[in-house]
Amino acid sequence: MQPHVLDDLDKKILAHLQQEGRMTFVTLAAYLGVSEGTIRKRVKRLEESGVMKTVGVTDPLKMGLDTVAFIWFKVDRHYMDAVIAALENLEAVRYLSVTTGGYDLVAMVVLPNRNELVTLLNDQFARIEGIISTETSIVLQIHKQIYDWAPFGHYLEKDGVQG
Amino acid sequence: MSGFVLDQFDREIISLLQQDGRMPFLTIANELGLAEGTVRRRVSKLMDEGLLKIVGIANPFKVGLQTVAIVGLKVDRGQLQPIATRLAELTEVRYVALSTGNYDLVIEVVVGSNDELLTFLVDTLRDIPGINNTGTSVVLKVAKENLAWEA
Numbered sequence: 001m002q003p004h005v006l007d008d009l010d011k012k013i014l015a016h017l018q019q020e021g022r023m024t025f026v027t028l029a030a031y032l033g034v035s036e037g038t039i040r041k042r043v044k045r046l047e048e049s050g051v052m053k054t055v056g057v058t059d060p061l062k063m064g065l066d067t068v069a070f071i072w073f074k075v076d077r078h079y080m081d082a083v084i085a086a087l088e089n090l091e092a093v094r095y096l097s098v099t100t101g102g103y104d105l106v107a108m109v110v111l112p113n114r115n116e117l118v119t120l121l122n123d124q125f126a127r128i129e130g131i132i133s134t135e136t137s138i139v140l141q142i143h144k145q146i147y148d149w150a151p152f153g154h155y156l157e158k159d160g161v162q163g
Numbered sequence: 164m165s166g167f168v169l170d171q172f173d174r175e176i177i178s179l180l181q182q183d184g185r186m187p188f189l190t191i192a193n194e195l196g197l198a199e200g201t202v203r204r205r206v207s208k209l210m211d212e213g214l215l216k217i218v219g220i221a222n223p224f225k226v227g228l229q230t231v232a233i234v235g236l237k238v239d240r241g242q243l244q245p246i247a248t249r250l251a252e253l254t255e256v257r258y259v260a261l262s263t264g265n266y267d268l269v270i271e272v273v274v275g276s277n278d279e280l281l282t283f284l285v286d287t288l289r290d291i292p293g294i295n296n297t298g299t300s301v302v303l304k305v306a307k308e309n310l311a312w313e314a
Contacts, residue, residue: 017219056180
């Protein structure tokens with residue numbers, strides 16, 4: 001995959017929005033010394049090219065969703081695409097990636113309670129042809145969850161942004 | 164944890180912001196039949212309570228971070244919290260969870276290349292005492308990512 005080429009302005013915009021997703025374009029323009037229209041165009045491009053999206057995020061454990069689990073899957077290669085499609089369609093599956101290593105897929109699931117996890121594992125997964133085995137880790141506590149992992153933080157200092 | 168209880172309007176506001184973090188408060192207000200000021204106050208309360216964050220999220224694969232891995236760790240029982248804290252301090256670690264099952268900790272690591280992942284696994288983790296065993300799954304493709312966690 002061709003990485004999107006970001007210039008300094010893109011990176012500065014990203015750095016700010018990673019910290020504060022609702023910062024107004026006027027404020028952002030003032031910080032970065034460009035016009036509001038430029039910011040608007042850049043943000044639109046970043047969003048349309050899939051580089052960035054702005055979303056509200058919550059901690060599921062604080063939202064009354066008591067069961068978060070990681071599930072590792074071994075999958076029969078012949079059924080890989082069908083298994084991915086079936087898992088994608090399950091609402092409880094919030095994250096799914098194709099991986100190398102001891103397992104073929106890793107999913108994160110979020111559910112209201114333990115009973116629903118049992119149902120998911122015993123009933124819903126059992127109906128998906130091609131899943132050979134699963135390994136489940138139930139999350140007890142989320143210690144860290146960040147969304148600004150892209151290394152643009154240093155673009156903030158340059159502009160003397162206060163607090 | 165605080166005793167803050169979400170009501171139906173809070174949940175609907177969160178739900179809309181999960182779809183579009185920059186949705187104008189006026190649009191949300193009109194959608195839910197609330198005053199704009201009410202939406203603004205509720206969002207600010209949710210953020211103060213730590214229940215909601217609104218952030219721009221970069222797709223790591225599109226910004227030059229080519230290697231994402233999910234790593235399970237088995238650690239010395241007595242060291243669980245200090246190890247979790249050490250891991251959380253690392254910038255390349257974006258997610259740390261304590262878990263049951265095969266692993267005591269599950270982390271997500273985002274780095275620039277496979278070489279950097281190797282450095283992380285071999286050098287960075289080696290310097291943290293108490294980690295006994297790791298299982299690394301390198302992400303080839305993210306098939307689904309839905310951060311809209313609704314109760």
